[in-house]
Amino acid sequence: xxxxxxxxxxxxxxxxxxxxxxxxxxxxxxxxxxxxxxxxxxxxxxxxxxxxxxxxxxxxxxxxxxxxxxxxxxxxxxxxxxxxxxxxxxxxxxxxxxxxxxxxxxxxxxxxxxxxxxxxxxxxxxxxxxxxxxxxxxxxxxxxxxxxxxxxxxxxxxxxxxxxxxxxxxxxxxxxxxxxxxxxxxxxxxxxxxxxxxxxxxxxxxxxxxxxxxxxxxxxxxxxxxxxxxxxxxxxxxxxxxxxxxxxxxxxxxxxxxxxxxxxxxxxxxxxxxxxxxxxxxxxxxxxxxxxxxxxxxxxxxxxxxxxxxxxxxxxxxxxxxxxxxxxxxxxxxxxxxxxxxxxxxxxxxxxxxxxxxxxxxxxxxxxxxxxxxxxxxxxxxxxxxxxxxxxxxxxxxxxxxxxxxxxxxxxxxxxxxxxxxxxxxxxxxxxxxxxxxxxxxxxxxxxxxxxxxxxxxxxxxxxxxxxxxxxxxxxxxxxxxxxxxxxxxxxxxxxxxxxxxxxxxxxxxxxxxxxxxxxxxxxxxxxxxxxxxxxxxxxxxxxxxxxxxxxxxxxxxxxxxxxxxxxxxxxxxxxxxxxxxxxxxxxxxxxxxxxxxxxxxxxxxxxxxxxxxxxxxxxxxx
Amino acid sequence: xxxxxxxxxxxxxxxxxxxxxxxxxxxxxxxxxxxxxxxxxxxxxxxxxxxxxxxxxxxxxxxxxxxxxxxxxxxxxxxxxxxxxxxxxxxxxxxxxxxxxxxxxxxxxxxxxxxxxxxxxxxxxxxxxxxxxxxxxxxxxxxxxxxxxxxxxxxxxxxxxxxxxxxxxxxxxxxxxxxxxxxxxxxxxxxxxxxxxxxxxxxxxxxxxxxxxxxxxxxxxxxxxxxxxxxxxxxxxxxxxxxxxxxxxxxxxxxxxxxxxxxxxxxxxxxxxxxxxxxxxxxxxxxxxxxxxxxxxxxxxxxxxxxxxxxxxxxxxxxxxxxxxxxxxxxxxxxxxxxxxx
Ligand code: SF4
Numbered sequence: 001x002x003x004x005x006x007x008x009x010x011x012x013x014x015x016x017x018x019x020x021x022x023x024x025x026x027x028x029x030x031x032x033x034x035x036x037x038x039x040x041x042x043x044x045x046x047x048x049x050x051x052x053x054x055x056x057x058x059x060x061x062x063x064x065x066x067x068x069x070x071x072x073x074x075x076x077x078x079x080x081x082x083x084x085x086x087x088x089x090x091x092x093x094x095x096x097x098x099x100x101x102x103x104x105x106x107x108x109x110x111x112x113x114x115x116x117x118x119x120x121x122x123x124x125x126x127x128x129x130x131x132x133x134x135x136x137x138x139x140x141x142x143x144x145x146x147x148x149x150x151x152x153x154x155x156x157x158x159x160x161x162x163x164x165x166x167x168x169x170x171x172x173x174x175x176x177x178x179x180x181x182x183x184x185x186x187x188x189x190x191x192x193x194x195x196x197x198x199x200x201x202x203x204x205x206x207x208x209x210x211x212x213x214x215x216x217x218x219x220x221x222x223x224x225x226x227x228x229x230x231x232x233x234x235x236x237x238x239x240x241x242x243x244x245x246x247x248x249x250x251x252x253x254x255x256x257x258x259x260x261x262x263x264x265x266x267x268x269x270x271x272x273x274x275x276x277x278x279x280x281x282x283x284x285x286x287x288x289x290x291x292x293x294x295x296x297x298x299x300x301x302x303x304x305x306x307x308x309x310x311x312x313x314x315x316x317x318x319x320x321x322x323x324x325x326x327x328x329x330x331x332x333x334x335x336x337x338x339x340x341x342x343x344x345x346x347x348x349x350x351x352x353x354x355x356x357x358x359x360x361x362x363x364x365x366x367x368x369x370x371x372x373x374x375x376x377x378x379x380x381x382x383x384x385x386x387x388x389x390x391x392x393x394x395x396x397x398x399x400x401x402x403x404x405x406x407x408x409x410x411x412x413x414x415x416x417x418x419x420x421x422x423x424x425x426x427x428x429x430x431x432x433x434x435x436x437x438x439x440x441x442x443x444x445x446x447x448x449x450x451x452x453x454x455x456x457x458x459x460x461x462x463x464x465x466x467x468x469x470x471x472x473x474x475x476x477x478x479x480x481x482x483x484x485x486x487x488x489x490x491x492x493x494x495x496x497x498x499x500x501x502x503x504x505x506x507x508x509x510x511x512x513x514x515x516x517x518x519x520x521x522x523x524x525x526x527x528x529x530x531x532x533x534x535x536x537x538x539x540x541x542x543x544x545x546x547x548x549x550x551x552x553x554x555x556x557x558x559x560x561x562x563x564x565x566x567x568x569x570x571x572x573x574x575x576x577x578x579x580x581x582x583x584x585x586x587x588x589x590x591x592x593x594x595x596x597x598x599x600x601x602x603x604x605x606x607x608x609x610x611x612x613x614x615x616x617x618x619x620x621x622x623x
Numbered sequence: 624x625x626x627x628x629x630x631x632x633x634x635x636x637x638x639x640x641x642x643x644x645x646x647x648x649x650x651x652x653x654x655x656x657x658x659x660x661x662x663x664x665x666x667x668x669x670x671x672x673x674x675x676x677x678x679x680x681x682x683x684x685x686x687x688x689x690x691x692x693x694x695x696x697x698x699x700x701x702x703x704x705x706x707x708x709x710x711x712x713x714x715x716x717x718x719x720x721x722x723x724x725x726x727x728x729x730x731x732x733x734x735x736x737x738x739x740x741x742x743x744x745x746x747x748x749x750x751x752x753x754x755x756x757x758x759x760x761x762x763x764x765x766x767x768x769x770x771x772x773x774x775x776x777x778x779x780x781x782x783x784x785x786x787x788x789x790x791x792x793x794x795x796x797x798x799x800x801x802x803x804x805x806x807x808x809x810x811x812x813x814x815x816x817x818x819x820x821x822x823x824x825x826x827x828x829x830x831x832x833x834x835x836x837x838x839x840x841x842x843x844x845x846x847x848x849x850x851x852x853x854x855x856x857x858x859x860x861x862x863x864x865x866x867x868x869x870x871x872x873x874x875x876x877x878x879x880x881x882x883x884x885x886x887x888x889x890x891x892x893x894x895x896x897x898x899x900x901x902x903x904x905x906x907x908x909x910x911x912x913x914x915x916x917x918x919x920x921x922x923x924x925x926x927x928x929x930x931x932x933x934x935x936x937x938x939x940x941x942x943x944x945x946x947x948x949x950x951x952x953x954x955x956x957x958x959x960x961x962x963x964x965x
Contacts, residue, residue, distance in 0.1 A: 046962055192960065236964070245961045259952045269714050289943035291950030294714045294936055299740040303707035306700070306737075310680070310711030313698050314719065318711065336701050426961065429952045463696035463712075463719055466675045471644070471690050473699025474683075483646070484691070 013223075014230040020079030021186060021234060022087030025178065026104045027096030027117075029063045029072040032175035037074020038421070039179055039196060043188035045246055045423045048236025049078035052532055054086035054605065055419045059276070059359045066128040071103045078186075080235040084532030084539075086420070088607040092185070094178050096120060096152075098129035114145040115181065117152040117174070148227055152177045152218075159217035160210045169207070173214045180218025187233045190219060240425055247424035249388040249417035250277070253347055254284035256395025257319060258291045263396075264403065264435040267292040269311030271304035271320045276359040277415045278349040281321045301329035305346065309333060312342040313472075315439060315462035317399055321347035324366045325356070327410075331374045334408050336474045338378045338498060341449070341458050343402035343409075345395070346380075350414040352603040361603025362415035364528050365579035370410045371557055371586070377495045379502040381409040382557040386531035388417050389424035393432075394554065400435045401505055406457040412556070414578075416529045416605050443467035448482030456501040458482075506558040512566050516542055516549025522618050523570035524550040525595070527583055530576055530606050537611035541619075548615055556583070564591045572618050574598055576611050632676065637668035644694040650685060655806035655833035659753065660692055662812045670820055672720045679722050680709045682729040685760050685834070686753040689724040703734025706741035709748045710932075717933040720820070721748045727768040728758050731787055735767075742796035744932040745824040751816075752789055752829050753806075757838035769838075790910035790924060793827040794903060800826035801906060802923045805845050806833055811857075811921060818923055824931045844914045845921070854914045858922030863895035866918045875918065882908055884917060900926040 023040065025033045034055055044051050054075040063070030077087035092113040095101040097120040108114060121134055141147055156174040163170070176193075183190055194212055201208035222228050261268040270293060272282040286295045294311075298304035301322055308318030320330065327348045337344040350366045352358025366373075370382045381401055385394040391413055398409040440446060440459035448470045449458045461468045470482065478485035479494060515538060522541075526534040531552050538550040551566060553559065567573055567587070573595035575584040584597040598614040600606060642664040650656045667677070677695040681687035683702035690697025700708050705723045713721055723741075730738050730752045741748065757775070758764040764777040768789065772781035793801045800822040804815040812830065819826035831842040845851050856866040856875065864875040865887055872887035876896050899905060906925035913919055 042960060048962075048964060196960075239964050241963075241965050243957060243961050243963055245956070245959065255952070255955065258950060258955065262950060262952045267715055269711050271711060288950055288955070289940045290947055291952075292940060293950075294940065296710065296714060298707065298710075299736055302704060303710070303737055303740065306704040306707040307711030307714070309700075310698075310708035310713075311715035312711075313708070314712045314715035316715035318715075332701055333704065340698070426956045429956065463678045463716065464676050466673070469675055469695050469697075471646075471679075471693075471697035471699065473690070473697075474701055475699065 013228065015187070016230055016232050018232045018234050019081060020077060020083065021091045021232065022075065022077045022089065023092045023094070023182060023186070024073055024075040024090050024104060024107070025094045025182075026071060026073040026100035027175070028065050028099070029058055029060070029070050030065060031072070031096045032172070033072045033074050033096070036175045036179045037076060039193045040182060040188065041076050041421060042192045042196070042246060043183055043190070044076065044078040045244065046189050046192050047078075047187075047234070048239075049080065049234055050083040050237040050239060051076055051078045051421075051423055052083045052086045053420050053422070054416065057360055066097060066099055066125045068099045068103055068129060071100050073100070073104060078234055080237045082237065084536040085605065085608050088609045092182065094182060096175070096178065098125045098131055098135070101135060102129045102131065108145060110144055112145055113148070113185070114141070115148045115150060115178070117178070118149045119151055119153040150181070150221070155217060155221060156214050159213050163206055163210050165206055165210055170210065173210050176211045176215040177218035177221075180215040180220075181222045184219045184222030185228065185231045187231060190215060239423070243426045244423045245426055246421045247389045247392070248419060248421040249385065249391040249413050250280040250349070250419070251284050252388055252391035252424070253321070253395045253411070253413060254281050254288075256392040257285065257317075257399065258288055258293060259392070259429050259432060260396045260399035260435055261291050261293055261317060263429070263432060264317065264399065264437050266315070266317050266437060267294060268317040268319060269294045269296065269308055271296045271298050271307035271318070272322065273298050273301045273304045273326060275301075275323050275326050277351055277418045278321045278323050278326070278347065280418070281347060281349075301326040302333060305330040305333040305344075309337050309340075309342060309344055312337070312344055313340070313463070315460065317345070317403070318343065319345040319347070319399075321349065323349050323351045323359075324353050324369065327366065327369060328373065334380065335374045335376070335378045337408045338374075338380060339474050339476070340472045341406045341498075343406055343460070345398045345402050346408060346410045347395075348410060348412050349418045350412060352601075358603040360415065362529065362605060363578050363601060363603060364412070364414060364530070365582065365601065366412060367527075367556065367579065367582040367586075370412055377499065379499050380557070381405070381407055381502055381505050382412065383409060383554060384412040384528040384556055385417060386528065386552050386554065388420050388422050390554075391417060392424075392427075396432055400433060401508060403435060403437050403460070404457065405455050405501055405505055406460060407501060407505070412528055414529050439465070440468065441465050447480045448472055449477060449480050451480070455504055456497060503558050506561045509555045509558070509560045512551050512560050512562050514549050514551055514566060517547065518549070518566075519569040520547035520549055521570065522546075522548045522572045522574055522615055523567065524548065524574045524576065524611070524615065525553065525567075525583070525587065526550065526576055527553040527556055530578065533606045533608040533611055534576055536608035537615060540608070540612050541615050546615070546619060548619070553583070559590065567591055567593050567595075572596070574614060574618050576606055576614065578606060632673050634671045634673045637674065639664045639668065641674060642667045642694050644692050646691045648692050649688065651836050653835040654685070655755065655835075656686060656689070656753065658806045658809060659751070659812065659830055659832065660689065662809055663693070663816060666813045666816045666820070669817065670720070676718065677720045677722070678712065679724060680705045680712065681724045682734055683760070684726040684729040684758075686724050686726040686832075687729060703729055703732070704737060705729070706734060706737040706748070706750070710741055710744070710746050713746050713748060713933045714936060717747070717937055723748050723750045725750065725752050727752065727754045727756060727766045727789070731789060731792065732767045738792075739796045742793055742798040742825050742827060745797070745799050745929050746932045747824055747934075749819050749822070749826045750828065752827065753832040754789055754829050755832045755834035755838055756786075756841045757834050759834045759837050763837035788910060789829045791907065794907050794910055794925060798827045798925070799824040799929045800923070800926045801910070802827070803829045803831065803921050805831045805842065805921060807846055808921070815923070818926070822926060824929060844919055854918050856912070856918035856920045858898050858909065858920050858924060860898055860900045860923070863897050865895075873918070875912065882912060882917065900924070903927060
């Protein structure tokens with residue numbers, strides 16, 4: 001937190017200018033911390049800041065109140081310059097109860113702002129959090145941090161005592177007190193939240209009034225209470241001019257599909273079985289029937305993917321989405337799409353595993369599953385979005401490639417991208433590349449596996465087309481005719497052809513963008529949601545004069561054709577991943593480079609500080 | 624309108640030959656599947672559906688080779704999943720006439736869950752389940768319809784699992800059309816195929832089929848001439864449940880809630896059980912009848928009218944479009960909270 005300027009306002013409170021800040025709201029899962037964080041994000045986006053968010057919540061729907069594992073939190077970083085990550089250490093922590101304090105205090109910077117809701121620190125809650133004594137009574141807490149003990153519950157009740165709500169309902173609005181207070185501290189506009197409250201609780205005027213009043217009470221408390229002697233502004237970031245909106249990864253994936261459906265003029269069938277953290281894609285798509293998007297909540301993961309394949313066979317865009325465990329179940333069917341050479345898009349919103357693992361936490365450990373997790377030689381295209389907003393483009397690209405090459409395309413998102421949001425420059429959909437689908441209708445010279453010389457794709461024929469009746473399936477077939485074939489040479493030829501078809505997708509990949517010099521000491525190679533942390537770490541090393549660059553891969557199969565060349569221009573290659581070393585193995589195998597991994601598998605995004613340390617270490621070992 | 628909501632296209636006059644593909648049929652000689660294939664090819668010219676609008680979807684097993692032999696569109700998929708594939712296909716292309724060909728292993732073991740859901744959803748597909756009570760393609764293991772104690776390669780001392788009754792299963796799933804027929808009764812099979820194909824919604828037909836290699840004469844109760852005469856109960860809507868040779872006519876009647884077999888001449892006409900295809904509860908009782916205590920019913924057990932899955936889905940789509948216009952991604956992207964940075 002660097003302090004650029006200070007001014008003193010009329011109320012005697014100084015206003016300091018910061019270039020960035022990291023804030024985390026933490027409380028019980030019932031305390032509304034996700035909502036509070038999302039609203040604070042919207043306010044910050046309105047203020048013109050760049051923003052990155054990290055929601056973090058327990059897997060249990062109603063985790064027992066007051067417990068450590070029931071703590072839910074929402075972290076965001078906002079800044080006047082590009083913000084790549086939700087931040088590593090906190091400038092401000094709001095702890096609504098002892099459990100939240102216990103879980104999150106270690107992330108607060110020394111001297112950071114600590115705001116606690118005092119009435120929640122009662123015997124019961126202290127016991128549940130495992131505190132023998134009230135930590136608020138410990139003087140060292142106030143010495144290490146700028147501690148503000150606020151009776152949020154009491155002030156909340158006071159602000160709305162005349163409203164006809166019961167005590168429980170009133171208590172539930174206290175997160176708006178916290179939001180109002182922190183909004184004052186960082187000079188955020190309240191308008192977007194006030195508008196949101198009116199819309200959200202339009203049917204319940206009393207609740208709307210209560211939330212709005214409590215929000216303002218929190219704000220006024222900051223303004224008038226003696227304890228806050230200063231507050232902060234963060235200037236608007238210099239961002240590409242244009243119209244922006246907040247975008248989460250899951251919504252972006254869904255909207256990317258809508259854009260593809262509209263552009264291709266095809267109906268889209270999305271098959272899914274409810275699973276964390278992918279279900280929101282199904283929910284979102286179900287809202288948009290007007291785009292001729294048909295959603296099936298299937299009986300299981302296998303039915304979800306096979307319904308999508310059936311739709312593709314029928315000439316629609318077949319898409320399925322899940323998380324790692326569901327993708328494992330879909331494996332055989334994805335192989336069918338490989339064999340039948342039908343377009344299919346599969347979203348894998350990765351989460352901690354194996355097995356049920358950490359359903360609400362993030363991980364990047366499904367790369368090998370995406371590349372190889374099916375029986376036999378079963379190549380598919382694999383793409384990975386880098387940011388929540390990028391999910392829009394990657395979903396669109398997945399449909400485009402699937403239809404053009406008649407091939408399954410897997411998209412590796414993760415829990416961090418899925419729920420995280422960023423200010424997103426709204427694109428003009430007309431500038432997206434065309435999705436030209438031509439169904440074969442000409443019977444003359446038709447064969448089901450006749451190949452396009454450039455893409456090797458076979459013709460897509462809609463059932464209902466006269467004189468093109470044909471049969472396809474999962475049994476190996478003769479090239480061109482599509483007749484069943486057990487011929488050894490033909491099988492070898494088809495294995496190679498299916499691989500070559502995927503390889504040809506490389507002609508769709510633009511030249512690699514190198515963030516930094518084209519040659520140097522260390523190249524950091526990443527994929528997926530680590531983009532922000534890697535970029536921040538690399539830029540920090542660069543500004544200290546280090547010879548470091550990064551590339552971020554969106555295409556994981558096939559890999560960009562110029563990647564081998566780029567890798568060889570650096571002395572060392574570092575591959576940070578939230579797994580135990582998957583892309584690094586691929587790069588070593590593919591290019592015979594001595595790449596090293598930086599791997600942490602905690603269910604959390606990588607921190608840019610630790611990546612930075614790894615870069616420095618690698619530079620040192622090389623020198 | 625042609626069956627299953629197929630499009631308004633006029634179907635040309637077809638002959639059986641038009642539905643025969645150029646592929647060599649590869650079932651074992653003598654397999655009951657040949658008769659079923661022939662019956663299907665023979666009835667199809669009467670369906671009134673252009674053949675390019677017909678799709679056969681299958682899973683894995685002997686029966687699942689079926690699509691290759693039909694000169695229509697066909698998709699031979701993976702084990703057990705044909706109902707789910709067909710569901711996606713109908714959602715994408717509700718106007719197509721879709722058939723699912725499956726077997727007792729494919730449809731009731733590995734694919735049992737999909738069978739349950741395609742029936743309860745009432746997806747407009749015609750499902751032909753060839754029941755030979757054995758795994759043929761994998762060379763003779765017992766199947767979910769094999770009788771208890773069945774001795775096979777995988778159960779040398781007899782199977783320990785009780786068999787499932789496909790008709791009772793289908794009715795339990797809420798199927799809106801359930802019928803049974805026999806591979807060796809060609810006219811009846813053709814009649815059932817026609818009825819099933821014309822049903823609005825999901826139709827389930829169990830075809831008792833002979834696997835002469837691994838489970839020969841499993842349905843001999845309806846093959847042997849004398850046994851058939853004594854045991855076959857033809858279900859016909861509005862007709863009483865009478866069976867047996869002319870000189871020994873028997874009746875199935877209800878005593879309380881229990882079916883009983885009694886000599887036909889011992890019951891008054893008003894006490895006879897008159898078959899009603901609309902009565903699903905009665906169909907559930909019929910589904911459980913089997914020799915030797917009871918006759919073996921063949922025919923349409925139940926045929927009722929219920930909303931069809933893809934019709935509901937497409938109606939929602941039409942409503943969404945008519946109320947708010949077709950989707951417009953440019954508008955959607957700029958909807959809700961946005962802000963300008965200049
Ligand atoms: S194994 Fe049995 S069911 Fe399969 S083709 Fe041969 S006879 Fe027919």
